[in-house]
Amino acid sequence: MATTVMQDDVTHGELSPQVLYDKCMALARNLWWSWQADVTNLFRELDPIRWRQLQHNPIALLSEFTPERLEMRASELVLYSRINQAYRRLKEYLTRNDTWAATNVGVLGSKPVAYFSAEFGMHESMPIYSGGLGVLSGDHIKSASGLGVPLVAIGLFYDQGYFKQLLDQDGYQREEYLDTKVENLPMEPALGDDGRQVTIHIDTRSGRLAAKVWLVRVGRVRLFLLDCDVEGNQPEDRQLTSRLYGGDHRTRIRQELVLGVGGMRALKALDIVPGVYHLNEGHSVFATLEAIRERMHDDGYTFDDALREVAQHTVFTTHTPVPAGHDRFDAALIEEHLGPLRDALEISHDQMMGLGRTDPHNHGESFCMTVLGLKLSRRANAVSALHGNVSRRMWHHLWPWRVEEEIPIGHITNGVHLPTWLAWQMRQLFDRQFPAGWFQLMGEPDVWQEVHRIDAGELWETHYALKNLLLSFVRRRVSRQCRRRGEPDEAVEAARSVLDPNVLTIGFARRFATYKRADLFAQDIDWLNALVNDPRRPVQFIVAGKAHPADEPGKQLIKKIANLRLDPRFAGKIVFIEDYDINVARHMVQGVDVWLNNPRRPLEASGTSGQKAVLNGGLNLSILDGWWAEAHDGTNGFAIGKGTQHVDDAITDARDADELRRVVDEQVVPLFYDRDVDGLPQGWIRMMKSSIGSLAWRFSAHRMVMDYARTAYLPAAGGSSCEMKVS
Numbered sequence: 001m002a003t004t005v006m007q008d009d010v011t012h013g014e015l016s017p018q019v020l021y022d023k024c025m026a027l028a029r030n031l032w033w034s035w036q037a038d039v040t041n042l043f044r045e046l047d048p049i050r051w052r053q054l055q056h057n058p059i060a061l062l063s064e065f066t067p068e069r070l071e072m073r074a075s076e077l078v079l080y081s082r083i084n085q086a087y088r089r090l091k092e093y094l095t096r097n098d099t100w101a102a103t104n105v106g107v108l109g110s111k112p113v114a115y116f117s118a119e120f121g122m123h124e125s126m127p128i129y130s131g132g133l134g135v136l137s138g139d140h141i142k143s144a145s146g147l148g149v150p151l152v153a154i155g156l157f158y159d160q161g162y163f164k165q166l167l168d169q170d171g172y173q174r175e176e177y178l179d180t181k182v183e184n185l186p187m188e189p190a191l192g193d194d195g196r197q198v199t200i201h202i203d204t205r206s207g208r209l210a211a212k213v214w215l216v217r218v219g220r221v222r223l224f225l226l227d228c229d230v231e232g233n234q235p236e237d238r239q240l241t242s243r244l245y246g247g248d249h250r251t252r253i254r255q256e257l258v259l260g261v262g263g264m265r266a267l268k269a270l271d272i273v274p275g276v277y278h279l280n281e282g283h284s285v286f287a288t289l290e291a292i293r294e295r296m297h298d299d300g301y302t303f304d305d306a307l308r309e310v311a312q313h314t315v316f317t318t319h320t321p322v323p324a325g326h327d328r329f330d331a332a333l334i335e336e337h338l339g340p341l342r343d344a345l346e347i348s349h350d351q352m353m354g355l356g357r358t359d360p361h362n363h364g365e366s367f368c369m370t371v372l373g374l375k376l377s378r379r380a381n382a383v384s385a386l387h388g389n390v391s392r393r394m395w396h397h398l399w400p401w402r403v404e405e406e407i408p409i410g411h412i413t414n415g416v417h418l419p420t421w422l423a424w425q426m427r428q429l430f431d432r433q434f435p436a437g438w439f440q441l442m443g444e445p446d447v448w449q450e451v452h453r454i455d456a457g458e459l460w461e462t463h464y465a466l467k468n469l470l471l472s473f474v475r476r477r478v479s480r481q482c483r484r485r486g487e488p489d490e491a492v493e494a495a496r497s498v499l500d501p502n503v504l505t506i507g508f509a510r511r512f513a514t515y516k517r518a519d520l521f522a523q524d525i526d527w528l529n530a531l532v533n534d535p536r537r538p539v540q541f542i543v544a545g546k547a548h549p550a551d552e553p554g555k556q557l558i559k560k561i562a563n564l565r566l567d568p569r570f571a572g573k574i575v576f577i578e579d580y581d582i583n584v585a586r587h588m589v590q591g592v593d594v595w596l597n598n599p600r601r602p603l604e605a606s607g608t609s610g611q612k613a614v615l616n617g618g619l620n621l622s623i624l625d626g627w628w629a630e631a632h633d634g635t636n637g638f639a640i641g642k643g644t645q646h647v648d649d650a651i652t653d654a655r656d657a658d659e660l661r662r663v664v665d666e667q668v669v670p671l672f673y674d675r676d677v678d679g680l681p682q683g684w685i686r687m688m689k690s691s692i693g694s695l696a697w698r699f700s701a702h703r704m705v706m707d708y709a710r711t712a713y714l715p716a717a718g719g720s721s722c723e724m725k726v727s
């Protein structure tokens with residue numbers, strides 16, 4: 001840890017105010033705290049109201065305290081021993097060496113995996129993510145930390161992050177960008193040999209780009225973030241890394257140049273020699289070109305030998321099942337930005353373009369980052385079994401001499417970081433039933449079978465408590481939204497009593513891209529009215545999600561759903577929560593009865609939010625797409641449709657909407673409201689147990705990272721291997 005050693009032995013639990021303060025700050029400066037319920041609670045208790053107002057940011061909270069005031073507060077609440085204990089646990093965690101990785105993938109030890117991603121979603125207080133890809137990266141590095149897999153991560157620091165979403169009077173999405181204060185984030189300058197913050201440079205044909213490097217501690221993992229806001233950069237380049245996915249193609253290629261090439265240079269400047277490069281999605285794939293340059297320059301390799309060598313050590317993960325979703329750049333942008341690097345690689349412009357083309361000689365073809373990723377990695381993977389099939393078909397033309405089954409793209413299905421997404425109330429219930437130490441084994445199936453022995457009433461009560469927490473959260477948010485829009489006091493007041501904890505609650509939260517079909521449940525308004533207003537067996541909906549600022553159809557979808565509240569039939573029964581982020585996601589996946597997911601198959605590469613619901617006893621109601629296509633077994637949740645699609649989207653959509661209505665009417669509602677004499681839905685609870693028992697371990701990020709370590713990192717590092725699944 002960067003902080004100085006602090007006195008740990010204390011008499012009578014007393015600490016000097018400064019030591020106490022420093023220990024709290026040390027806890028706040030490693031994101032480890034964010035997946036420790038007891039540490040999170042500790043911060044909250046210091047000042048619950050400010051905690052909420054400050055987006056659960058402990059550094060911002062602590063900076064409002066003087067050591068003396070903190071000490072007073074701690075003595076009122078008798079927090080000394082908890083602070084001491086948390087601090088000791090962090091130190092133990094950071095120095096443990098009896099990890100899963102030490103036993104199973106020990107050879108990775110000497111040279112870490114360098115994990116590149118354009119976004120990292122770790123906690124709501126660190127807004128450098130937009131959605132699924134970022135949360136996946138965050139979960140990946142948290143599990144790598146937990147398992148002891150030696151890994152450093154590389155990303156970009158966006159000081160304005162992704163936008164904050166507000167809906168106006170008409171229900172139309174407005175975007176707001178706020179500057180994040182670096183001093184309130186758990187970031188410190190990454191220091192080079194000379195004790196100064198590392199700055200890297202990249203020459204382009206149109207000038208020089210510089211970026212400084214920050215260090216974020218995520219448990220045992222170090223995450224390095226590049227930031228172009230440095231003196232010496234052109235004014236517009238100082239804003240290059242301000243926003244995620246903002247700007248045009250030129251902004252995009254420049255960001256990707258900084259991430260890939262800049263990221264490699266940062267590692268070099270920090271004296272980190274990776275044994276494996278893991279490129280999470282195409283944004284960072286320029287890293288491979290810089291790795292080739294290094295090999296040629298440092299070790300005297302020819303371009304061809306260096307390329308082979310780099311590919312051997314590179315793992316590439318693709319996430320995009322539609323051809324249009326892959327980054328492509330035209331020849332002029334490539335030459336402007338990679339020209340100087342190309343000179344060093346001693347290849348022609350045509351050769352360079354060829355690396356990003358399926359047909360290297362087709363001058364009409366633009367440069368595709370995914371093509372470069374597939375060509376420059378020996379191991380490539382999709383993120384679910386179905387997505388593996390789709391990807392092999394989509395990229396078959398890169399290997400025209402092979403049959404589809406032999407296209408070298410395997411799959412490792414995504415998973416979620418349990419300690420982050422499992423509610424602590426549910427964790428306590430599991431702790432009572434599961435064998436001691438089970439939390440270290442959360443990626444293994446056996447411990448989870450104990451779930452079947454949990455008392456049905458206890459499981460239901462725990463779920464009901466979490467559902468009530470969600471409802472309080474929703475009411476607070478909805479009334480705040482009304483107040484902000486300047487609605488009358490009665491409306492603000494009415495918002496405080498929306499929803500009913502005894503009503504079957506369906507959650508839907510995701511990006512409002514049109515293929516996710518957020519309005520599928522609202523296509524037949526009469527059916528929806530009958531469903532929501534059924535006198536005996538009603539249903540209510542909680543919806544959230546952002547549309548990309550340039551996605552007009554997505555914004556229209558938001559408007560359609562959000563404005564249902566203006567229809568008296570749906571007021572207080574279908575609510576839209578603004579500004580979907582990790583905080584909203586956590587409340588929703590921990591409290592809903594049913595998690596709805598209805599993308600147009602097969603466009604959802606994996607999806608992970610439904611996996612978060614599983615852990616907390618939520619049941620999935622989903623199209624058989626992404627992870628659900630391999631997860632659903634008939635007893636552990638609900639399937640919409642049979643896993644087929646029509647060539648005509650309109651027909652697919654109409655069919656799926658029919659199926660959704662049928663499954664809700666015939667399966668979901670009856671099972672939920674079928675109660676025994678104690679008021680317990682025994683069949684539903686059985687399904688909750690089956691869901692947790694069969695899915696929690698399989699779709700955990702621990703299992704995912706173990707799969708990467710064994711089937712991708714180990715062979716890429718040159719150790720012995722097991723092969724990745726291909727079908």
Ligand SMILES: *Cc1c(COP(=O)(O)O)cnc(C)c1O
Nearest residue numbers: 131132510581582585607608609
């Ligand atoms: C988990 C999560 C996602 C990804 O979920 P999908 O199932 O892929 O939609 C997106 N955004 C947030 C905030 C999340 O927590």
